[in-house]
Amino acid sequence: MRKKVMLAEDDQDDQMFFKEAIGEISNEIQLQIKNNGEELMTTLINDHGPVPDIIFIDLNMPIKDGFSCLKEIKVSEKLKNCTVVILTTSNNKDHMDLAYKLGATLYVCKPNNFKDLKSVLNEIFLRDFTVSNLTGKMNYQA
Template sequence: MSKEHYYLLLADDDEDDCLFFKEALDEIAISADLLTVHDGVQLMDYLQSNISNLPEVLFLDLNMPRKNGIECLDEIKDDENLKNLPIIIFSTSLDSEIVNKLYQKGASYYIRKPGDFSKLKNVIEKALTIASENNFRQPERANFILQP
């Protein structure tokens, strides 16, 4: 069951990647509002001060200053108010050991950032569609990594 409109949060320190993501989101068939934060401290501050209005999905980069994505994932999953927030890891790396660790820690999906704009559009749309159909529950490990 897909939603009509999404409220998304993107945590990524690369401004070009944020712009690329926003432009891709604007061109897909899914309607969404996007808020961006640029480091892990800013992310956690935002989430803590917006407990009653959390995003429906957090796209989380791993390599951010001040607090990285893994530290943020740990804090979110340890917080009673935040632990059910669906988190889609959105990172340039694809280290299988790290991917396994993120799955075990409770991330919903993993996307390797594509460099191609059409692939980015496809994978964002696919992520929101599949995650929504699955009620944002974590899939089997074999389906954790989403490809464009």
């Protein structure tokens, strides 16, 4: 089954690693990458196709940060039920708590290497997010 995935990430290297990991996991994943939160939200609001199966958002982005995007997604009638994964370098407990309070499905600290990134993403894609209360913390930071 083909999955539609969006990534909002301003770091070009992180974008490349994410794209490569997705490519190795499955050719059934359609990935769109946005360079900041404003690009993400503009695309999500204006796209008349199906909403993404999973939206990955970095917290620290220029123009519009991940928290702002998460707030907008969760108040949007069109987007509020989307699976949103915060994928960030921040392992700050206050950031984690706020992300969950705002409606994040998962909060994941970015892995330090490609192998671990691929493993984390594979685990995420194997989860069934249609079952309620499947939020949780995944922290693969060394």
